[in-house]
Amino acid sequence: MNDAASPAARAATAAARAELRHDFAAAEPRWQAEWDRRGCFAVPDVPPAGAEKYYVLEMFPYPSGKIHMGHVRCYTLGDVVARYKRARGHLVMHPMGWDAFGLPAENAARERGIHPGTWTYDNIAAMRAELKRMGLSLDWSREFATCDPEYYGQQQALFLDFLRAGLVERKESWVNWDPVDGTVLANEQVIDGRGWRSGAPVEKKLLSQWFFSITKYAPDLLEALGGLDRWPERVKLMQANWIGRSEGARVRFRLTEPVEGASEVEVFTTRPDTLFGMSFLAIAAEHPLAAVAAAKNPDAAEFIAECRRMGTSEAAIEQAEKRGFDTGFRVAHPFLEGVSFPVWIANFVLMEYGTGAIFGCPGHDERDYEFASKYGLEILPVVLPPGADPATFALTDGAYVDDGTIFNSGFLDGLSVADAKRRVIDRLEATGQGTGVVNWRLRDWGVSRQRYWGCPIPVIHCEACGVVPVPKSELPVRLPEDVDFSRPGNPLDHHPTWKHVDCPSCGRPARRETDTCDTFVDSSWYFARFCSPRAEEPVTGAAVDAWLPVDQYIGGIEHAILHLLYSRFFTRGMRDTGHLTLAEPFAGLFTQGMVTHESYRAADGRWLYPEEVEISLAPDGTRSATVKGGNQPVTIGRVESMSKSKRNTVDPGAIIDRYGADTARWFILSDNPPERDMEWSEAGVAGAFRFSQRLYRMVAAAVPDLPPAGTSAAGAEGAARKLRQATHRTVAAVTEALETFAFNVAVARIHEFANTIGEAEAAAAAEHRGAARREALEAITRLAAPMMPHLAEELWSLLRPGGAALVADLPWPEADPDLLRAETLTLAVQVLGKLRGTIEVPVDADEATVFAAAAAEDNVARSIAGRPIRKRIHVPGRIVNFVV
RNA sequence: GCGGGCGUGGCGGAAUUGGCAGACGCAGCGGAUUUAAAAUCCGCUUCUGGAGUCCAGAGUGUCGGUUCGAACCCGACCGCCCGCACCA
Numbered sequence: 001m002n003d004a005a006s007p008a009a010r011a012a013t014a015a016a017r018a019e020l021r022h023d024f025a026a027a028e029p030r031w032q033a034e035w036d037r038r039g040c041f042a043v044p045d046v047p048p049a050g051a052e053k054y055y056v057l058e059m060f061p062y063p064s065g066k067i068h069m070g071h072v073r074c075y076t077l078g079d080v081v082a083r084y085k086r087a088r089g090h091l092v093m094h095p096m097g098w099d100a101f102g103l104p105a106e107n108a109a110r111e112r113g114i115h116p117g118t119w120t121y122d123n124i125a126a127m128r129a130e131l132k133r134m135g136l137s138l139d140w141s142r143e144f145a146t147c148d149p150e151y152y153g154q155q156q157a158l159f160l161d162f163l164r165a166g167l168v169e170r171k172e173s174w175v176n177w178d179p180v181d182g183t184v185l186a187n188e189q190v191i192d193g194r195g196w197r198s199g200a201p202v203e204k205k206l207l208s209q210w211f212f213s214i215t216k217y218a219p220d221l222l223e224a225l226g227g228l229d230r231w232p233e234r235v236k237l238m239q240a241n242w243i244g245r246s247e248g249a250r251v252r253f254r255l256t257e258p259v260e261g262a263s264e265v266e267v268f269t270t271r272p273d274t275l276f277g278m279s280f281l282a283i284a285a286e287h288p289l290a291a292v293a294a295a296k297n298p299d300a301a302e303f304i305a306e307c308r309r310m311g312t313s314e315a316a317i318e319q320a321e322k323r324g325f326d327t328g329f330r331v332a333h334p335f336l337e338g339v340s341f342p343v344w345i346a347n348f349v350l351m352e353y354g355t356g357a358i359f360g361c362p363g364h365d366e367r368d369y370e371f372a373s374k375y376g377l378e379i380l381p382v383v384l385p386p387g388a389d390p391a392t393f394a395l396t397d398g399a400y401v402d403d404g405t406i407f408n409s410g411f412l413d414g415l416s417v418a419d420a421k422r423r424v425i426d427r428l429e430a431t432g433q434g435t436g437v438v439n440w441r442l443r444d445w446g447v448s449r450q451r452y453w454g455c456p457i458p459v460i461h462c463e464a465c466g467v468v469p470v471p472k473s474e475l476p477v478r479l480p481e482d483v484d485f486s487r488p489g490n491p492l493d494h495h496p497t498w499k500h501v502d503c504p505s506c507g508r509p510a511r512r513e514t515d516t517c518d519t520f521v522d523s524s525w526y527f528a529r530f531c532s533p534r535a536e537e538p539v540t541g542a543a544v545d546a547w548l549p550v551d552q553y554i555g556g557i558e559h560a561i562l563h564l565l566y567s568r569f570f571t572r573g574m575r576d577t578g579h580l581t582l583a584e585p586f587a588g589l590f591t592q593g594m595v596t597h598e599s600y601r602a603a604d605g606r607w608l609y610p611e612e613v614e615i616s617l618a619p620d621g622t623r624s625a626t627v628k629g630g631n632q633p634v635t636i637g638r639v640e641s642m643s644k645s646k647r648n649t650v651d652p653g654a655i656i657d658r659y660g661a662d663t664a665r666w667f668i669l670s671d672n673p674p675e676r677d678m679e680w681s682e683a684g685v686a687g688a689f690r691f692s693q694r695l696y697r698m699v700a701a702a703v704p705d706l707p708p709a710g711t712s713a714a715g716a717e718g719a720a721r722k723l724r725q726a727t728h729r730t731v732a733a734v735t736e737a738l739e740t741f742a743f744n745v746a747v748a749r750i751h752e753f754a755n756t757i758g759e760a761e762a763a764a765a766a767e768h769r770g771a772a773r774r775e776a777l778e779a780i781t782r783l784a785a786p787m788m789p790h791l792a793e794e795l796w797s798l799l800r801p802g803g804a805a806l807v808a809d810l811p812w813p814e815a816d817p818d819l820l821r822a823e824t825l826t827l828a829v830q831v832l833g834k835l836r837g838t839i840e841v842p843v844d845a846d847e848a849t850v851f852a853a854a855a856a857e858d859n860v861a862r863s864i865a866g867r868p869i870r871k872r873i874h875v876p877g878r879i880v881n882f883v884v
Numbered sequence: 885g886c887g888g889g890c891g892u893g894g895c896g897g898a899a900u901u902g903g904c905a906g907a908c909g910c911a912g913c914g915g916a917u918u919u920a921a922a923a924u925c926c927g928c929u930u931c932u933g934g935a936g937u938c939c940a941g942a943g944u945g946u947c948g949g950u951u952c953g954a955a956c957c958c959g960a961c962c963g964c965c966c967g968c969a970c971c972a
Contacts, residue, residue, distance in 0.1 A: 021923095062972050102972065175970070186970040234888055238967075241887050314968050318885040348885085352969090367885080442969095449970065518970070557966060560888080593890095594965085670909065672896055677965070679896065683910055690923095691909085697924090744897070748908035755908090762925085828904040833953040835904055859939085873952055879903040883952050 022696035024660030028790045032135055040808050041082075041137045043093045045532045045543040054090035055547050056082040057527055059555030059563070060097045063123040063145070064104065067130045069595035069642055069668070069680055070556070072652045076665045076787075077592055077674050077743070078554045079136045083786035084738050085551075086137070087812035093547055095530040096131065096138045098124050098145035101152075101519045103186065105453045109485040116453040117481070120147055130653055134661045135789050137808070142533045146522035151529065152455035153476025154538040155521065159458055160469045161577040167213050170467065173446050174286065174351075176311050177205035181488040184450045187313045204286075204308040209448035210457055210515060214569045218243055218440045220583070221568055230588035232675075235560045242561050244441025246270045249425050250355065251434035253281060253331035256340050260292045265331055265343065268354025268439055272428070273420035274361040276409035277382035279372060281331050282324065282346035284356040290345045293327040300325055300345065307347045314350070322371045323347045334433045335410060346371060352443050362399065369399040382408045383417060445566065447518040450490040452483055454516030462503035462510035471504050477512070490514055523563055524570035527553075527585055539579050553586040557675075560591060590741055593677040595668075599648040600625060601635045607647040608634060610682070611654075642680070650680050662788035663689040669787055670747035691751065692791055695784065698757060699777050699795045706774045709800050713771035719760065720772040721819075726756045727776045728819035734783045735815070743787070750784055774799070782813050829854040830881040831863040839880075847874050854880040 035041065047053050058078035061071055082094040098120075105116035124145055131138075144151050162168045176185040178195035184207070189196045214221075222243045225236045248270035255263055265281060283289055285307035294301035303325035310316055329343040341359075348367055349358055362372035362379040372379050381395050383404040390407050406412045411427070412420045428434030448457070456477045458470040470477055480498045483491040492498060492514040503510035527550050531543035555563075567585050574580040600608040614628045625634035642649045655664045667688035671678045716724050730753040737746035757776050778799055785792035785807045792807045822843060827850065829837050837857040841850055851872055854860060860882070867884035874880050 059972095064972090099972070104971085184970070187968095188971045238888050242968085244887095312970085315885075316968095318968085320885090322885095446970080451970090519972070520969095523972085556972095557889085558972085559967095561967060562969065563972085670896090676890075676897090681896080681910070684896075687910055694924090742898095745908085748898070751908050758925090826904080830903080830953070833903095833951090838904065871952065873903090875903060878900090879953080881903080881952055 020697045020700040022693055022791060022794060024662060024692070024790065027794050028133070028135060028661055031790045031793045032132065034793070034806065035135075035137070035808060038806070040806070041092075041094060042139050042141055043091055045540065047091050047546050051091040052089060053547055054082075054085040054092045054552075055550045056085065056092060056094045056552050057530070057550045057554070058096075059553075059559060060099050060523070060526060061127065062099045062102060062104070063120055063127055065123040065126055067127050067652050069650055069652060071131075072134065072664060073595055073668050073674070073678070074554055074556070074592055075131065075134060075136055076668050077590070077741075078552075079134075079665075079789075080669065080738065080743060080786040081552050081554070082137045083789060083808065084812065086808070087782075087786070087810060089811060092137070093142075093530070094136075094138050095142035095533075096136075096140065097143055097526060097530065097533075098127075098147075099519065099523050099526075100124065100145040100147040101454045101516075101522055103451070103453070106451060106485070109453075113485075115481070115483075117147065117479075120145070120453075133653075133656050134665070137789070142530050144529070144533050146455070146519070146526065147453070149476045149478050150534075151526075152522070153478075154529070154535075155455050155517070155525070156458040156470070156475050156477055157472055158525065158538050158574065158577070158579070159517070159521075160472060161579070162212065162573050163459075163469060165573070165577050167216070167573050167576070169211050169213060169444075170208060171211055171444075172206050172208050173211075174204045174312050175207050175209075177203045179203055183488050183490075187311070190311045190313070190316075193309060193311060193316075201309050202311050204310075204312055207448075207450075209446050211444040211446050212521075212569065212573070214445045214566070215440060215442055217569055217572050218245070218442045220572065221442075221565065224568075224584060228584065228587075228589070231586075232589065232591055235557075235564070235589060235591060238560050239565055242442065242565065246439050246441070248272060248437060248439055249421075249428060249434050250437050251275070251334060251359065251428060253334065253359070255343075256330040256332055259289070259329060260295075262289060262292065265289060265357050266355045267357040267359050268437070269359060270439075271361065271364060271421075272424045272434075273406060273409075273412065273415075273417050274364045274382050275334070275359070275424055276336075276412065277361040277363045277380045278333065278341060278359045279362055279378040279380065280341050280344055280360040282344045282349050282358050282360050282371070284349040284351035285345055285347065286351040287345070287349075287356045289327070289329070289343070289357075293325075293329065293345065297328070300327060303345060307345075310347065317350065318348060320347060322367065322374060324371060324375060326375075334428065334431070342377075344375075353441060354439055363395055364399050364401055366399050366401065369395075380408060382406060382412075445518075445520075445569070447521055448515040449518055450493070450514070451516055452479065452485075452491040454519060455522060456492070457513045457515050457517060459513045460501055460503060460510050461513065462506060462508065464508060465503055465505040465510075468503055468505045468510070474504075492516070520563060520566050521570075524566045525574065527567070528571075528574065528580065539574070541581075544580055548580065548582055549585055549587040552588045552590065554590045554592060557591040557593070564589070590675070592674045593672075595642055595680055596677050597642050597648040597650060597680045602627060603632055603634075609647045610650060655685060659685055659689045660692070660790070662791045663692050666692060666747065666788050669743040671744065673744055674741055691754070692788060695754060695780065695788075696791065696795065698754065698761065699781065699798055702761065702773065702777055703798050705769060706777070706799070707771055709774070709803070711771040711774065713775045716770070716772045719763070720770060723756070723760050723772045723776055725819050726753060727772075727779045728815040731779055731783065731813050732815040732820055735812070738786065746783075747787070750780060753780055753783075779813055782807060782810060785810075825877060827854070827877075828879050829857055829860050830879060831860060832883060833881060836860045836863045843877075850874055850880060854882070 056078055058074045082092050086092045100120050105120050108114050108119045109116050176190050178185050178198050178200055180198035180200035181195060185195055190202050194201055222240060222245055225240055248268060249272040250266055250268055252264045252266050285304045290304055294304050310320055324344040324346040327343045330340040331343055333339040360368040362368040363381040364383055379395055381393060383400060384390055384393055384407050385400060385404045403417050406415045406420045412423060425436040458477045460468045460470060462468050480495055485491060487494060499512040499514055501510055501512050528539045528544050531547040532540040571580060571585040572583050575583055600613045602608055612628055613625050613634050627634055667685045671684055713724055730749055733749040734746045781792050781795040796807045824840050825843050827839050827841055828835055829839055837859040839853045839857050841853055864882055864884055869882050869884055871883035
């Protein structure tokens with residue numbers, strides 16, 4: 001293949017090429033400045049008529065102070081989409097901002113005495129500088145932080161509109177309470193049931209709080225998932241399960257003896273068909289009847305207190321060992337005369353779901369089975385699995401939860417589960433003991449936070465007038481600057497003056513709401529604000545109507561439920577309060593995987609950063625590690641998500657210093673499919689760096705010999721045509737890969753193409769010294785541009801010296817269909833499904849020709865010799881299979 | 885515990901979505917160039933067995949099924965990851 005050049009000649013060229021090095025450290029800032037100077041990525045709030053808009057958005061970062069590899073990955077993915085769509089002729093809006101409220105700023109304030117605002121804005125400045133070094137095609141003129149009063153003031157206006165529209169209400173809910181610190185704790189601040197700072201056992205506490213009425217939209221939020229055809233199926237499934245529509249029944253059980261005025265307990269069940277298999281009734285510890293029991297019995301009170309120590313997280317509740325307390329109360333069975341069951345308080349019954357009470361049917365529910373087994377309650381099967389004998393069927397290891405025939409159940413006997421549900425609901429409704437209902441798992445969204453660093457909720461509490469909205473003319477309700485973090489609790493609450501205001505309605509002394517908003521509220525509408533970030537109203541109609549929905553949203557899978565669901569709700573709320581005209585904010589969604597790395601631990605147990613470790617490879621392939629510059633052994637840990645605590649992080653800034661932004665971007669795209677977790681590897685980055693240099697050398701070395709720009713490559717023959725075919729196939733393949741987010745495949749195709757060009761260059765045949773060669777080099781430059789934008793500009797300036805155009809402004813290359821067609825194709829030939837050979841046939845060969853050629857192939861002929869052919873299978877373009 | 889996902893060589897992965905498993909890259913080995921090194925270029929690289937570049941067998945977490953044919957579809961199991969409503 002390479003015989004045209006002698007080894008010596010090749011070596012000489014190689015040496016000459018080695019001199020050609022891409023100086024990324026100089027080139028990258030230069031091109032960034034050039035994009036900036038030309039305002040390449042700035043777009044107007046209202047696009048000009050006829051412009052085909054495309055809105056690319058990555059989930060905005062929390063300003064922790066440093067960007068991490070997860071950011072680099074997410075923003076690189078988004079930037080490839082933005083640059084590609086721009087090349088395809090779209091007017092692309094690609095903004096950036098900061099999710100700037102939240103707990104870490106308050107933690108910094110408490111630990112280091114820095115004001116949360118100072119800490120946050122300093123972090124933003126540092127991260128903005130780092131992001132700018134990545135060469136992202138962002139419209140920085142749209143930047144804002146959610147902690148800017150200009151932003152949260154508009155959010156307060158939205159809150160008031162929601163309040164007026166009946167989308168906000170005040171009700172009581174349980175929070176994690178640290179009795180020592182006197183503070184509400186986030187779930188992540190509860191460790192093994194104790195406060196993370198005080199170590200005191202956490203208690204549940206009932207507080208009056210603000211809620212957004214997301215449940216009003218539950219049916220619509222569920223149904224509209226069906227229209228989100230560019231969302232991952234798994235995300236839609238997770239949301240559907242979270243919303244949790246279930247059909248069932250509410251059943252009222254009469255207490256055999258009324259207590260404290262209560263005469264019945266209402267339960268929700270999705271399995272009314274199993275009513276005859278009931279053996280107990282269980283209520284949540286927060287259920288009103290439990291309080292009645294506690295008042296009568298100190299042991300019940302003690303049990304409820306124990307349940308309160310479990311915290312509020314659903315995971316903690318469901319994973320805890322099932323425990324219960326028999327209240328001594330009894331309820332009557334709705335259909336069985338004289339039959340009654342005990343009422344237990346159970347730690348696995350959730351007050352938030354259904355009615356906070358269930359009837360226990362151990363035979364056909366796993367949790368009830370576990371509970372009944374533990375406390376010796378009866379386990380009566382009422383659903384008979386298909387084929388089982390009713391006389392002998394027994395439940396010995398676990399509940400039976402599948403379909404079957406109802407038995408042991410009076411008037412339901414012989415029915416299927418579905419029929420029995422219908423029949424029992426009819427009877428309950430007829431006798432007034434219950435109703436068929438649709439129940440939702442989704443709960444209203446509690447947005448109150450007893451914290452300083454958040455958006456103040458703009459209402460005033462007046463003893464005479466009740467809850468009074470702050471007049472819009474007085475917005476924003478600004479956070480006070482002078483706050484004291486030396487005391488536990490909410491600084492807004494114990495600020496000397498801030499909360500004392502006059503009632504806007506009656507003028508008498510009143511009290512400002514001191515709760516601030518959940519930071520999920522901030523991120524539930526920022527995508528809309530980006531369309532007109534300086535507007536004097538939350539959004540401007542012309543801008544949001546033109547730009548929304550977001551065409552491609554990109555972020556971590558960890559946001560699959562909450563953030564995305566809240567944003568979908570908020571968009572509906574904004575629609576119903578006249579700010580927007582659409583319901584779904586994100587037309588396309590892509591969820592990327594995490595960035596992971598091995599962790600390293602020294603003998604003394606301390607975690608080590610990757611750069612502190614020396615890895616060595618034994619001849620047998622086993623890897624071992626020592627501390628760099630010493631001999632102390634290091635344990636190589638699991639590959640896991642990068643985290644500060646395990647020190648398995650790689651600093652993007654250091655990578656960009658060493659290899660440049662293009663290399664970092666290229667590696668992060670090339671390693672694996674973007675939806676999967678990726679493992680950061682130093683060797684992989686080095687490989688990406690080598691490739692960027694190789695591309696530079698290849699173009700730079702060829703430029704002096706290329707024909708002038710614009711020379712037609714049409715009509716090329718022989719090797720030149722082969723090169724053109726490779727070029728156009730690569731254009732088609734890379735385009736297809738970018739369209740489907742298969743960026744790693746796009747990279748592989750570009751690698752392959754570079755190999756092909758390299759072979760053609762080495763062949764040094766006259767045919768290559770022509771327009772086909774220029775076409776190939778220009779194509780690879782433009783195909784790589786969304787991924788390595790700085791290098792592409794550099795190469796383009798070599799290929800088209802003196803030209804004014806930037807790659808960033810060029811249209812995407814088009815593949816010529818004529819050059820994509822193949823004349824022959826290779827078919828695999830199997831005998832009995834095993835590969836025995838391949839044949840080369842013309843693309844238009846008929847079946848008889850194909851079978852003849854297949855049977856004639858040496859190895860195939862040997863395999864079928866002497867065996868009668870029973871069946872011949874030919875899938876055109878794919879395969880031939882002989883069944884003998 | 886519940887809901888969702890993933891699992892392919894030494895490593896990351898590819899596979900036209902049921903049709904040649906391992907493209908491309910990393911690591912490794914061998915060679916060229918070099919006084920030497922770096923850099924660069926070329927070649928080999930799933931495993932086992934036999935042989936000159938070929939042949940046979942096995943092989944996509946494990947076990948079973950459907951099919952002419954399974955990484956892909958179905959069932960069971962194992963392992964890892966994400967979420968569980970006050971982290972963002």
